[in-house]
Structure formats: C-alpha cells, structure tokens
Amino acid sequence: MKTNVADSKQVKLSCRNVWKVYGSGPEKFFNKANGQVSDAATHADTIRKQQHIVANANVSFDVHAGEIFVIMGLSGSGKSTIVRCLSRLVEPTAGEIILDGENLLEKSAEDLIDIRRHKMGMVFQSFGLMPHLSVIDNVAFPLKLQGKPEQERYAQAKRVIELVGLQGRENNYPKQLSGGQQQRVGIARSLAVEPDIWFLDEPFSALDPLIRRQMQDEFLHIQSKLHKSIVFITHDFHEALRLADRMAIMRDGAIVQIGRPVDLILNPVDDYIRKFTLDVPWETILTATDIVEKPEGPIDALKRVSGETLVEKLLRYLADNEQGLAVEAKDGSILGIATARGVVKALASGSNDDSGAAPKIVQA
Amino acid sequence: MKLGSIERSFFHWLAVIVVTLGCIAAKDHWGWLIEYPDALIFPFSDWLNVMMDWMVKHFGWFFMGISWVLEWPIWVVQKILSGLPWAVTMFLFCVVAFVATGWRLAAFTLGATLYMVVIGYWEESMNSLSLVAISVPLAIFVGFSVGVWGFYSDRAERAIMPALDLFQTVPAFAYLLPILLLFGFGTVVGLIASVLYSFPPMVRNTMIGLRSVAPEVIESGLMSGATPGQLFWQVRVPSCRKQILLGVNQATMASLSMVIIASIIGGTSDIGWEVLSTIRKAQFGESLLVGMVIALMAMVIDRVTCGLAQRSNLYDPSEKTVLQRYRMWAVAIIGATLLFGLAQVFNVLADWPRDNVWSPGRSMNEGLTYLIVNYRPQIEALKTSAFFFVMLPLKIGLQGAVSPFTWGFALTATHKVVYALAMAAIALWCGMRGKTIAGIVVMLFAVFLYFGLTSIPWPCVILIYTFIGWKIGGRALGLGTALGLGFMVVTGNWAEAMLSVYLCGIAAIISFVFGTTIGIWAAHNDKVSAFVRPINDTMQTMPLFVILIPFVMVFKIGEFTGLLAIIAYAFVPAIRYAEHGLRNLPETVIEAGNMMGATRWQLLWQVKIPLALPVMMLGLNQTIMYAIAMLVIAALVGTNGLEQIVYIGLSDGNFGIGIVAGLCMAIIAIIADRMTQGWSKKRQAELGLEVQ
Numbered sequence A: 001m002k003t004n005v006a007d008s009k010q011v012k013l014s015c016r017n018v019w020k021v022y023g024s025g026p027e028k029f030f031n032k033a034n035g036q037v038s039d040a041a042t043h044a045d046t047i048r049k050q051q052h053i054v055a056n057a058n059v060s061f062d063v064h065a066g067e068i069f070v071i072m073g074l075s076g077s078g079k080s081t082i083v084r085c086l087s088r089l090v091e092p093t094a095g096e097i098i099l100d101g102e103n104l105l106e107k108s109a110e111d112l113i114d115i116r117r118h119k120m121g122m123v124f125q126s127f128g129l130m131p132h133l134s135v136i137d138n139v140a141f142p143l144k145l146q147g148k149p150e151q152e153r154y155a156q157a158k159r160v161i162e163l164v165g166l167q168g169r170e171n172n173y174p175k176q177l178s179g180g181q182q183q184r185v186g187i188a189r190s191l192a193v194e195p196d197i198w199f200l201d202e203p204f205s206a207l208d209p210l211i212r213r214q215m216q217d218e219f220l221h222i223q224s225k226l227h228k229s230i231v232f233i234t235h236d237f238h239e240a241l242r243l244a245d246r247m248a249i250m251r252d253g254a255i256v257q258i259g260r261p262v263d264l265i266l267n268p269v270d271d272y273i274r275k276f277t278l279d280v281p282w283e284t285i286l287t288a289t290d291i292v293e294k295p296e297g298p299i300d301a302l303k304r305v306s307g308e309t310l311v312e313k314l315l316r317y318l319a320d321n322e323q324g325l326a327v328e329a330k331d332g333s334i335l336g337i338a339t340a341r342g343v344v345k346a347l348a349s350g351s352n353d354d355s356g357a358a359p360k361i362v363q364a
Numbered sequence B: 001m002k003l004g005s006i007e008r009s010f011f012h013w014l015a016v017i018v019v020t021l022g023c024i025a026a027k028d029h030w031g032w033l034i035e036y037p038d039a040l041i042f043p044f045s046d047w048l049n050v051m052m053d054w055m056v057k058h059f060g061w062f063f064m065g066i067s068w069v070l071e072w073p074i075w076v077v078q079k080i081l082s083g084l085p086w087a088v089t090m091f092l093f094c095v096v097a098f099v100a101t102g103w104r105l106a107a108f109t110l111g112a113t114l115y116m117v118v119i120g121y122w123e124e125s126m127n128s129l130s131l132v133a134i135s136v137p138l139a140i141f142v143g144f145s146v147g148v149w150g151f152y153s154d155r156a157e158r159a160i161m162p163a164l165d166l167f168q169t170v171p172a173f174a175y176l177l178p179i180l181l182l183f184g185f186g187t188v189v190g191l192i193a194s195v196l197y198s199f200p201p202m203v204r205n206t207m208i209g210l211r212s213v214a215p216e217v218i219e220s221g222l223m224s225g226a227t228p229g230q231l232f233w234q235v236r237v238p239s240c241r242k243q244i245l246l247g248v249n250q251a252t253m254a255s256l257s258m259v260i261i262a263s264i265i266g267g268t269s270d271i272g273w274e275v276l277s278t279i280r281k282a283q284f285g286e287s288l289l290v291g292m293v294i295a296l297m298a299m300v301i302d303r304v305t306c307g308l309a310q311r312s313n314l315y316d317p318s319e320k321t322v323l324q325r326y327r328m329w330a331v332a333i334i335g336a337t338l339l340f341g342l343a344q345v346f347n348v349l350a351d352w353p354r355d356n357v358w359s360p361g362r363s364m365n366e367g368l369t370y371l372i373v374n375y376r377p378q379i380e381a382l383k384t385s386a387f388f389f390v391m392l393p394l395k396i397g398l399q400g401a402v403s404p405f406t407w408g409f410a411l412t413a414t415h416k417v418v419y420a421l422a423m424a425a426i427a428l429w430c431g432m433r434g435k436t437i438a439g440i441v442v443m444l445f446a447v448f449l450y451f452g453l454t455s456i457p458w459p460c461v462i463l464i465y466t467f468i469g470w471k472i473g474g475r476a477l478g479l480g481t482a483l484g485l486g487f488m489v490v491t492g493n494w495a496e497a498m499l500s501v502y503l504c505g506i507a508a509i510i511s512f513v514f515g516t517t518i519g520i521w522a523a524h525n526d527k528v529s530a531f532v533r534p535i536n537d538t539m540q541t542m543p544l545f546v547i548l549i550p551f552v553m554v555f556k557i558g559e560f561t562g563l564l565a566i567i568a569y570a571f572v573p574a575i576r577y578a579e580h581g582l583r584n585l586p587e588t589v590i591e592a593g594n595m596m597g598a599t600r601w602q603l604l605w606q607v608k609i610p611l612a613l614p615v616m617m618l619g620l621n622q623t624i625m626y627a628i629a630m631l632v633i634a635a636l637v638g639t640n641g642l643e644q645i646v647y648i649g650l651s652d653g654n655f656g657i658g659i660v661a662g663l664c665m666a667i668i669a670i671i672a673d674r675m676t677q678g679w680s681k682k683r684q685a686e687l688g689l690e691v692q
C-alpha cells in the first residue's frame, strides 16, 4: 500500500484556468489570455453550442514536488489533452502553466526544447518507440539529440535499462519485444534525461492485468528511489488507488474533484465520483485514521492501534471491543477513537445511498 | 426508398439507351454524329507548336545550359564504368549483391554480368547503366523534395497529385520530343525523360510514408527535445524508411525502363538502341539476346534495392571490431585491386575478345524461320480467327464484320431479329432476377457489339461514359469524364482514341478474365501459387520492349501482335489482386458459409468472389493501367490508335500533335482509373470491408 511521501507542499508544476478548445476559431471565446471567466460551466456550454469541442475547461491544479498526481476520467474527458497542455505538445487556448515559478506558455521555442531536454519526461499509452532504433538507441535517443558523446549516452542508457529490468535486450528492436517490455523501454527512455517532472499518459492501459500490476509495483519501486514529480493518467480507479498521493477526476474537460484517494471515497462531491469509487474494496483502503471520532469518554482503558492500520484488520478488534480502540499517530499522540459505528458512518457517506431514505424495517 | 432509387436509375439508363439508338438511327442523316467536322477542330496542337518555338527561341539557352551541366556527371560515370576492366566491375556488383541479400543473389549477378560480357554487349550495358546511375539519384532527390513539400503543405499536395497522374499517364514518347527540342540532342534527353518518369513513385511513397508515422512517435520525439530539423531527419524520415525505400525501388525500375525507351531517339550506343535497331533489321534472335540484358539488369537492380531496403532491419547484437565492421569494404577494395592488376596482365579480363563472343542470334533466327515456315498455316489461322471473330466485331460491329468472306455467311434479317431477341431475353432474365444493372449492361453490350465501337456516334459514347462516371463517382467524375472526352473530340483525336480504347479494352478484358482465373486457382492451390509467383515477378520487371520481341518474331507486325504483347504484360496484376483478395478474406465469413453447407462452388461464387470483388476491381484497374502503358510501346509494331499519333509526332518532330495525343491517352487512363477505383471503394464501403 502506498504511503504519503509528498509531505512537502512545495509546488513543482501548476496549471491555472487552462482551456483547450478545438474548432474553427477557438480564440474568440476568450478575451483574457489567463482563461479566467466568471462561470466556467456556462461558458463551456456556450462554446459547445457554437460547434466547438471543449477538450479542457478551466482546469486548475498543483503538482507538488515528489508526489504522484493521478488524473482520472472516462474516455474523452480530456485527460490526454491536459497532460499535453502541461508539456505544451498541445498549445492551450487560454490559461497559465507554471513550472518552477515560470510561465511555460511564455517560453520561446528554444527554451521549450531545452526544458523538454532536461526537465520533462513522458511515457505514452502506445509507447511511441522509434521503430528503426534498437532498445538501447531508443533509450539513448534523447541524449543523442542533445549531442552527448556516444560513450556517455550508452553508459547512461545502460543504467536506466537496468533500472527497468531490460538488461540483455539492448540490441533488440521494438517489434521483437512484448507490450510490457516495450513500455519498459518507453519508461527507460523518459528517465534517461533524469527529468524533474514525469508525465505518464495511461502507460499501462495497453497491458494485460497481470503485467499491469507488476509494472505498477516496479513503477512504485522506481519512484521510491527517484522521487520525481509525477502526473499519471489512468482510467482505472484501482490503479489510481495504488499509485496516487493525490488525484483529480475529470468529466467533460473539467475537474470535478481533487483530493487524496480516501477523500474521494469518503466524501465524493457527486454521483459521478461515487460511481468511480463504487466497487472499491473499502476495507483495504481505509485506515484507522480515516474513521476516527472524538472520544466521548476516557480512553486510557482502550487498546491502542496505529493510525495506519487498515480497517480490514481493525474489524476483528472492533467486534471484541465495543468501546472502540484508541488510534495513535506516528508520534504516539492520540488522534481519537475508532468504533464500529465510525466504520459504518464512513461507509455510509461513500456508498450510493438513495438520498438518505431510511431502510425499511421489517417487523417480525 | 431503395426500390425507388433503383427504379429511377433504371429509367435513367433506359433513356441513355434510347438516345443512343436514336443517334445511331440518325447518323446517316447527320454525318457529324460520326465524324466531327474538321472545320470545328480546335487548333490546339498548332498553338502548342507556336509556344514551343517561342520557348526554344527565347529560353533555349537556359535549357541548353542545364543540359550542358548534366552532361558532365553522365560522362564521368560512363568513363569509369567502361574504363574499368569488366572483371573489376563485375566483382564489385557481386559484392553489392552479396551485401544486399547473400550468396544466391551474388551468384545470379555473376551470371547476369557474365552474360553481358559473353554476348559482347558489355560496353552498351555499361552505357545504359551509367545513365541509370545518374538519373536514379536525381529522381530520388526531386521526388523526395516534392514529396516532403506535399506532406507539409496541403495546397501543394492538391497541385502535386494531378500533376503526378499526368506524368505517369502521358506516354513517354509524347514528352521525349519537347525534351529533345529544349535540351538538345544527346544522352541528356534520356536522363531527363527518365527522371520525369521515375520521380512520381518516389513522391507518392514519400508522402504516404511521412503520413504513416504514428503521432505518438512524433510526440515522443518532441518530448525528447528534438529541434525541427532533428524531428524531421531523425524521427520522421527514419521511422518511415521502409516506405521511402520502396519508392526508391520503384523509381529505379521506372528509370531503367525509361532509359531504354528514351534510346528510341538514338544517338547513343546503349542497350535500348541495340534492341530497337535489331528489331528494325528483323534480327529477332539478336534483339531477344540483347533484350535479355535489360531484363537481367532490371532483375538484379530490383533484387538488390529490395534487399538493401530490408536488410537494415536485421540486427547483430555482437560487438564488432573495426575490421569486422568494414569487412565487406575491405573485401571489395582488395578484390578489385587484385583483379585490376590481373587485368593488366591478362587482357581477357578487361576486354572480352571479339572472337570469343557467343552469339546464337543467327541460329535462333534460323530456328525461328524454320518454325514459322513449318507452322505457317496454324499461325495464320490463329491470327485470322482472332481477327475475324474477336477484333473485327468489336471494332466495326457484327453488322460490318459478318460477311461471307469472314464468317462464311451474310447477316440476314432473320439473324438480326434472332440476335436482338436473344439479347433482349438475356437482359430481361437479368432484370427479372433483380439484377437491373446487369440487364442494362447486357443491353448496352448488345448495341456496342452490333454496331462496333468505332461506328457509334461520339455524342452517345460521351453520354454513356459520363453517365457511368456520374453513377460511380458522383457529379465531379461525371463532369470530368464529359470534359475529358470532349477534349478528344474538339482536338480531332476521337477516331484514334476509339481505336486505342478498342485495342486496350479487348486486351484488358482478356487479361483480366485470364489473369483472374489463374489468380482464383492460385488462391486455392499453393503449388500453383508458388509456380505463378516467380513468373509474375519476372514479367513485372521485364522492360516493355523485351516483351514485345517474341510476339513480333512469330506474328510479325500488326494489331494482333500488339494485342498479344499487351495481354502478356497486363495479366500479371489481375493474377496478383485476385489471389490477394481471395486469400485475405475474413475467416469468419468463410466459416459461416461452410456452416451453412455451401459446396465449394457455391462458396466460391456466392461468398468469396463477391467479397473479394473490390480487390479484384483494383486488379482490373492495374490491368488497364498496364495495358495502356504497353499500348504506347505497341505503336512500334504498327497499331492505329492515339499511340501511333504520339509516335508519329515524335518521329516527325511535331510537338503539338504528339503531346495532344499523349494528353488524350492520359485522359483515357485517368478516367479508367477513377472509375474502377471509385467503384471498388464504393463496393468496399457497402460490404463494410477494409482492404488497402
């Protein structure tokens, strides 16, 4: 299970009121370049009515240094577009993108190339490998473009190839590799330049479930060593749960909710979010911290559990201790108590209740 | 709704047939229906001649300058290739062949080059090759640049595509003359003609290739921090390298065939000229021997370029030392030096002695004469029956072709009535079975067959084709067809155009039926397939001239020879496409057919062929294009259509006439192309198939 590594709140990359509109004349809808409009939802509807496609509507979020920020949403909700706006593969129609405190959209073409060469890495859903290059040449390709000498780039490429566990396949061509192996090459290539910020657009979607899980583990393993700032796109909620420090859910180009995965499960803002979290095995996600309540009486007599204990493990204790358990934080201080009622409450808020209608009580 | 549209379409067709019959009835009354009045002919070719004179007068120096510049590299390559001892050149070719695919090709190359030496045509071969050696890089450069331009600019593409169609369909004989007038006499004419003819495939492949690069590959290039230049040269171009190399291969083959054709204007002692002059002297044995040189050269070059294109995909994981890496270079240099030294001592290795030339040409001629003398009755019978029973009826119709002299009886009123009733019955039968269009086709065919293509009034022909174009490709194709055919009428080329259509049409139909039948067989029988494939490959790389030779040898000059040569060249694509179409049908459909208990024949006729028909139609398209290409060459054996006017224009030095007739041929080709392709696409869409 993932633990929060991103305690620092230092913002690495952020986007402010980003809009991307496709159509014959998208600029005419924005008189301010920063993309600020009074009512974003209405504005997006107005644009749609005039035969334009709103791929991103007023998207704003921050990516903190060292965190994994996951973007989720149904197909066509604008995930790929926003991540391409962040790297300026797609030019936003309006809004601001701020990387290390500087507006990326104001950078010249040369500066942009420089930023991509040294600060950004990207992994694509369908890999985007150069068919004419061998594995090692693919990985070393960004370094070659920078004009690094052959020895240096091969040494670096060998290092990252080892990191993704592809040693021995250096001289194969992409066609000769399986999908999972190809994606490892894609990952290795994006890491070769040692980027600060790492974009991954549905990197594991093309892989079958077993390989996907294995790749997720390796991804986490790599991240635990490298501590990149990551924007990770997926449409699989379980994947998001495993990886995300924080996540955003998108619909029709706009962000519906941002928060930690647990926040989304416990406090979904609407039914759209709730649908995503519906089949989540909550007992394997929620921890004691997530269900604490204020103690009503003395707690000294209660058994203590760590805040990180999963509810799954807690359940057995709760059955035995009607009073509840005292939950303690890492530093030993008491956060509150966990009771069976608290668990039920937490679940009730996340489940798809029909506007709180009381269940029918069948009389005996 | 659907029924309504079919009925409307039916009445449209009926109207067309009625108008046609009306015109035929009125043609004796109004002569202009058959023969467009001379007085109204648009003097297009005269204008072109005036323009050309003006160009030559005022800008001649410019073109002559280019010509002078281009003369040099050819001269240098020629000197090198003919200066080196043949043994050295041969060795180097073999090394290249070995690098390209391996021992087998190297051995084949050895045999081919030895053949050139032994029959005593080494020098001529090298002269032709040096022209190819300059024209191919030039064509590749031009084609690649234009392709890149078209890739980046949509507007440029809209101008480039029709221009390419013209370059590939206007017969070479038509533009040899303007090149001759502008650039002067000499090897440069061949060079420029061959560049003009061979750069279009390069353009097409470059554009297709650059388009096919996956967007994520581009994006990953951008994210790797590629500058625009790096993105183009290190991402776009190498990732579509295969397609571009295919273009290189096609350009090379086109260039080779054109270098041969261009030698018709003479002035150089190369292979093409030798073939032509031996044909003209009726030394068919010799011409076949020389023709084989071109064929061999084409095969070697084709295999080598293909091999090089594929080779770069192989990989070798082992680390290599410098010597290993440049091993083949070392072999080439050391071997060449050694042989060069040896050639200084043993002169045989440099100049093959005249006395040792092996020339079975004469004995071949004698054998042939013997054959012809002994089998004259059979040959003549074949020729006359084809002429009386196939060619003549289509040309002047049953009404003209059937006479006591040809068919053994005269056409009486009874015959006519029986014919009309029989055809009407067939049409009706088709109509009753719901195949309205088939019924209409039968009726139209009946009319054509009775009156003959050349005696149907031109307004009717235009009407019918325009109508077909409209039905297949919508208003644009209909209008284009009308304008194109109108151009032939007003420039006074109608009669010849119909003769071309007639010859090409028969050839295309026979080739298509014949080729498709073989293709169907090959699709169901791997042995047949394996047997046919090398024949196809050889025929496709065989230069057009060479195909002509054996037929001229046996049947002498004339339309029939032309017809046979066209068929021999044009049946190949029909085989290919039929086999390809049938072999690539969705498996599920065939399984479903089997499950329904269809017999083999039912499966073939009612499931497979209808589904494969769109692809077969593309085969028909290619068959027609090949037929037209060969038709141009067939002018040499004395046919009467547009191709002959083009040829006459060239030999009389009349630029305008030649180019206008050439344009007419291009129009025929383009209309036929658009119609068959349009039909195939439409049908594919209806069937929901996706075939490239």
Ligand SMILES: Nc1ncnc2c1ncn2[C@@H]1O[C@H](COP(=O)(O)OP(=O)(O)OP(=O)(O)O)[C@@H](O)[C@H]1O
Binding pocket: A022, A053, A054, A055, A073, A074, A075, A076, A077, A078, A079, A080, A081, A082, A235
């Ligand atoms: N170049 C374009 N031109 C027009 N519309 C576009 C373009 N690119 C994307 N769109 C539209 O923008 C919307 C968002 O597309 P986007 O690719 O960002 O979706 P996504 O969330 O990544 O979906 P998926 O999960 O299928 O990848 C879609 O409706 C799409 O049709």
Ligand SMILES: [Mg+2]
Binding pocket: A079, A080, A081, A202
């Ligand atoms: Mg996407």
